[in-house]
Amino acid sequence: MRSMRLGLALAAMSAVLLTACGGSSTSSAGASGTIRFSGWTSTPAEDKLLTDELDAFKVKYPNIKVTYEPVPKDFRTKLKAQLASGTEPDAFYVELGDAAGFMQKHVLLDLRSEMAKTGTNASDFSGKVLSAFKSGDTIYGIPKDSNTLALFYNKDMFTAAGVSPPTKDWTWQDLTSAAKKLTKPGQWGLITNADAARWAAFVYQNGGQVLNSDNTKSALLDPATIEATKYYASFKQNGSGTYSGALGAGIGWPGDAFGKGKAAMVIEGGWIIPFMKDYPAINWSATELPQGKQRGNLVFTVGYSISAKSKNPDAAWTLLNYLTSTDNQKTVLHSGFALPTRTALASDPYFATHPAEAAIFAGNAYAKPFSWGVNSNKVADAIGTALERILLGKQSVEDSLKQADKEVNDAMAS
Amino acid sequence: MSVGTTPMVETNGALPTPVKAEAHRRGRPWGEWLTSYAFLIPAIIVIGGFTFVAMAMAIVISFFKYDGFTLEWAGLNNYAKALVNADFHRALLNVVYYMVVVVTIQTILALSMALVLDRIMVGRGVFRTIYYLPAITSSVVMGLIFSWLFSPGGWVGSVVGIFIPGLRQFGWLLDPGTALPAIMTTTIWSTAAFFMITFVAGLQDIPTHIYEAAKIDGAVGWRSLWNITIPLLRPTIFLVVVLGTIGCLQVFDQVYVMTNGGPLKSTLTPVFLIYTNGFRDFSFGLGSAEAFILFVIIFVFTLIQRRFIDTTVEY
Numbered sequence: 001m002r003s004m005r006l007g008l009a010l011a012a013m014s015a016v017l018l019t020a021c022g023g024s025s026t027s028s029a030g031a032s033g034t035i036r037f038s039g040w041t042s043t044p045a046e047d048k049l050l051t052d053e054l055d056a057f058k059v060k061y062p063n064i065k066v067t068y069e070p071v072p073k074d075f076r077t078k079l080k081a082q083l084a085s086g087t088e089p090d091a092f093y094v095e096l097g098d099a100a101g102f103m104q105k106h107v108l109l110d111l112r113s114e115m116a117k118t119g120t121n122a123s124d125f126s127g128k129v130l131s132a133f134k135s136g137d138t139i140y141g142i143p144k145d146s147n148t149l150a151l152f153y154n155k156d157m158f159t160a161a162g163v164s165p166p167t168k169d170w171t172w173q174d175l176t177s178a179a180k181k182l183t184k185p186g187q188w189g190l191i192t193n194a195d196a197a198r199w200a201a202f203v204y205q206n207g208g209q210v211l212n213s214d215n216t217k218s219a220l221l222d223p224a225t226i227e228a229t230k231y232y233a234s235f236k237q238n239g240s241g242t243y244s245g246a247l248g249a250g251i252g253w254p255g256d257a258f259g260k261g262k263a264a265m266v267i268e269g270g271w272i273i274p275f276m277k278d279y280p281a282i283n284w285s286a287t288e289l290p291q292g293k294q295r296g297n298l299v300f301t302v303g304y305s306i307s308a309k310s311k312n313p314d315a316a317w318t319l320l321n322y323l324t325s326t327d328n329q330k331t332v333l334h335s336g337f338a339l340p341t342r343t344a345l346a347s348d349p350y351f352a353t354h355p356a357e358a359a360i361f362a363g364n365a366y367a368k369p370f371s372w373g374v375n376s377n378k379v380a381d382a383i384g385t386a387l388e389r390i391l392l393g394k395q396s397v398e399d400s401l402k403q404a405d406k407e408v409n410d411a412m413a414s
Numbered sequence: 415m416s417v418g419t420t421p422m423v424e425t426n427g428a429l430p431t432p433v434k435a436e437a438h439r440r441g442r443p444w445g446e447w448l449t450s451y452a453f454l455i456p457a458i459i460v461i462g463g464f465t466f467v468a469m470a471m472a473i474v475i476s477f478f479k480y481d482g483f484t485l486e487w488a489g490l491n492n493y494a495k496a497l498v499n500a501d502f503h504r505a506l507l508n509v510v511y512y513m514v515v516v517v518t519i520q521t522i523l524a525l526s527m528a529l530v531l532d533r534i535m536v537g538r539g540v541f542r543t544i545y546y547l548p549a550i551t552s553s554v555v556m557g558l559i560f561s562w563l564f565s566p567g568g569w570v571g572s573v574v575g576i577f578i579p580g581l582r583q584f585g586w587l588l589d590p591g592t593a594l595p596a597i598m599t600t601t602i603w604s605t606a607a608f609f610m611i612t613f614v615a616g617l618q619d620i621p622t623h624i625y626e627a628a629k630i631d632g633a634v635g636w637r638s639l640w641n642i643t644i645p646l647l648r649p650t651i652f653l654v655v656v657l658g659t660i661g662c663l664q665v666f667d668q669v670y671v672m673t674n675g676g677p678l679k680s681t682l683t684p685v686f687l688i689y690t691n692g693f694r695d696f697s698f699g700l701g702s703a704e705a706f707i708l709f710v711i712i713f714v715f716t717l718i719q720r721r722f723i724d725t726t727v728e729y
Contacts, residue, residue: 084482
C-alpha cells in the first residue's frame with residue numbers, strides 16, 4: 001500500500017514537472033542549459049564513436065552543455081542508487097532487464113510530449129524494439145540500437161566436412177544433421193550454453209512459452225517448451241555440441257570457441273562481429289536462425305531514457321533525439337558496431353554487402369524482446385541453472401524444468 | 415601516537431610542574447584532547463560512515479522491503495523468507511563444508527611452515543619472504559590465475575593427467591563436485607602463508623628456558639612439540655582458528671572471480687547470495703536479513719571456539 005502511494009506521488013510529481021516544462025518552453029530546438037548524460041563504457045573504439053557523436057552535438061547545439069559521465073563497471077547498480085537518492089543524470093542508458101521495473105516505479109519521463117515537439121513518431125522505430133520501453137501507450141525510452149540472434153558459421157569447416165552452408169530456410173533437422181557432420185576430435189558442431197538468452201529463441205521457434213502472457217506465472221512446463229528444451233540439450237547429449245566453458249582455458253564465451261576454431265556454429269548477436277576482427281584467420285559468415293514450427297528469435301536492446309525529475313527535459317530530449325536520429329544511426333551502422341532501430345534504415349545498402357548484419361536485422365521481424373517483466377533476472381537465473389543441470393547430465397529435462405518452474409513461481413510470489 | 419609531543423602541548427610547559435602533573439592526573443589538557451580528536455576525525459568519519467552507519471542501516475533495512483525506491487515495512491518477513499530459502503540453506507551448507515576443510519588444513523599447514531621456518535638457520539628471511547608472498551597477492555589476481563590452472567587442459571589437469579589420463583581435459587571448476595574444493599585450494603594457498611607469520615610470532619614468544627628445562631627432562635623432538643610448543647601456542651592457535659573461521663564464513667571474492675556461485679550452486683556462499691540479492695535483484699531487505707543471520711552464526715561460532723580452546727597460558 002505504502003509503495004503504491006509513493007508511486008502515485010512520484011507519478012503526480014512527474015506530471016507536474018511535465019506540464020511545468022511544457023508551459024515554459026516553446027520548442028526543443030531552442031533548448032539550452034547543462035545536462036548530465038550517463039552510460040557504461042564499451043570497447044575503446046565504440047567509446048570513441050560516442051564521444052565523437054557528442055562532439056558533433058556540441059557543434060550543432062552550442063547552447064546545450066552535455067556533461068558525459070561514463071561508468072566503467074556496475075552501471076546498473078550505480079544508476080539504481082542514483083535514482084533512489086535522486087541524483088541521477090538527466091539522460092541515461094536503460095537496460096532491457098531494468099526497463100519494466102523503472103517504468104513501474106515511474107522514475108522515467110514519458111517522452112511523448114517531447115517527441116511531439118520535434119515531430120518524432122513512435123512509428124519511426126521498430127515496433128518490437130520500442131515495445132520494450134512502452135507501458136500501454138506511454139513511451140519511456142528510445143531504443144539506442146538493437147540486436148537479434150543469428151547463426152554464425154565457419155565457412156572452411158563446412159567446406160571441409162562437405163556440408164552446404166546454412167540458409168535462412170534451415171529447419172531444426174538440418175541444424176542437427178549439420179552439427180553431427182561438423183563434429184570431429186577437437187571441433188564441435190554447435191555451442192549451446194546454459195543460457196536463457198539462447199534457449200528462449202528455440203522455445204519461441206517451437207511455439208512454446210517461458211511465462212504466461214502477462215508475465216505473472218511460469219509457463220516452463222508447457223509441452224512445447226519442454227520439447228524445445230530437449231532439442232536444445234540434444235547437441236550436448238549426442239556429442240555434436242558442447243558448452244563453451246567445457247573447452248578449456250581462455251574460452252569464456254561461445255565467441256572464443258568460434259574465434260579459436262573449436263566450433264563450426266555459434267548462435268550470437270552483432271556483438272560478435274567486431275570481436276571476430278581479432279581472428280582474421282577465421283573465414284565466417286552468418287544467416288538467420290533455423291526455424292522450428294515457426295520462426296523465433298530474441299531482441300536485445302538498450303534504451304535512452306530521461307529522468308522523470310530532470311530539470312531540463314527539453315535539452316535532454318534534444319540530445320536523445322540527435323543520438324537516435326536516422327543520420328546518426330546510419331553512422332553507427334556503417335562503423336559496424338550496432339544495428340539501427342529506425343525503420344527508415346531497413347533498406348540501407350550496407351545490409352546488401354554485410355550478410356551477418358542483414359540476418360540480424362531481419363530477425364527483428366519475428367523476435368520477442370529478451371525480457372520477462374520485473375523479474376527478468378530471476379527468471380533467466382532459474383532457467384540458466386536448470387539448463388546447467390540438464391547439460392551436466394544431473395537431471396532430466398522434465399525434472400529440471402519442474403524445479404525451475406517452482407523457483408520462477410516463488411520469485412514471482414515474493 | 416606522538417600526540418604528547420605536539421607543539422600545542424609544549425606550551426603547557428610554562429605552567430608550574432605540580433599543576434601540570436595534576437592536570438595529567440585528572441585527564442589530559444584540552445589542547446591535547448582536541449589534538450587527539452583532530453587526528454582521529456578522518457578515521458572516525460571513514461569507519462563511522464562506511465562501517466557503523468552502514469551496519470546500523472543494514473539492520474534497519476532488514477525489517478523493510480526495500481528495492482532502492484520504496485520502503486515498505488516488512489516486520490520479520492525477510493528473516494522468515496531467508497530461513498526457508500533453499501538457496502540460503504545451500505549457501506550455508508557450502509560454507510560450513512568450506513570452513514571445516516579450509517580452517518583445518520590452513521591451520522596445520524601454517525603451523526608446519528612456521529615450525530620449519532623456526533628451525534632454518536641460513537636464509538630464514540628469504541624463505542619467509544617466499545612463503546609469505548601468496549598472502550600479499552590480490553585475491554582477484556589469484557582467483558584468475560587459479561581458474562586458469564583448474565581449467566580443462568590447464569596445469570592441474572595436465573599434472574593429474576600424467577597419472578590418470580582421463581582427467582587431462584577435466585574442468586575442475588565446471589563440475590559441482592570439484593568446484594568448491596578447487597576454491598578451497600586457492601584460499602588455503604594464500605591464507606596459510608598469512609597465518610604462518612602469526613605462528614612465527616607466536617613461536618618467538620615462547621621462552622627458550624622452557625625448552626631448555628624440557629631438554630633436561632628428556633623431552634625433545636615430537637614430545638617437545640606436542641607437550642610444550644602446541645600448549646603454549648594456544649592463544650595463537652585460537653586467534654588463527656577464529657580469524658580463519660570468520661574469513662571462511664565471509665568468503666566472496668574467489669567465488670565471484672572463479673565460479674559466480676556455480677556450477678549448480680555448488681559454490682554459492684552466503685555473502686555471494688547476499689550480494690546477488692542486494693545488488694543484482696535489488697532486494698536489499700532480504701539481503702540485509704541474510705547478512706544479519708550470517709553475523710549471528712559467526713558470533714556463535716566464535717563463542718563456541720572460545721569455549722573449547724582454552725587460551726590462558728602460564729609460562
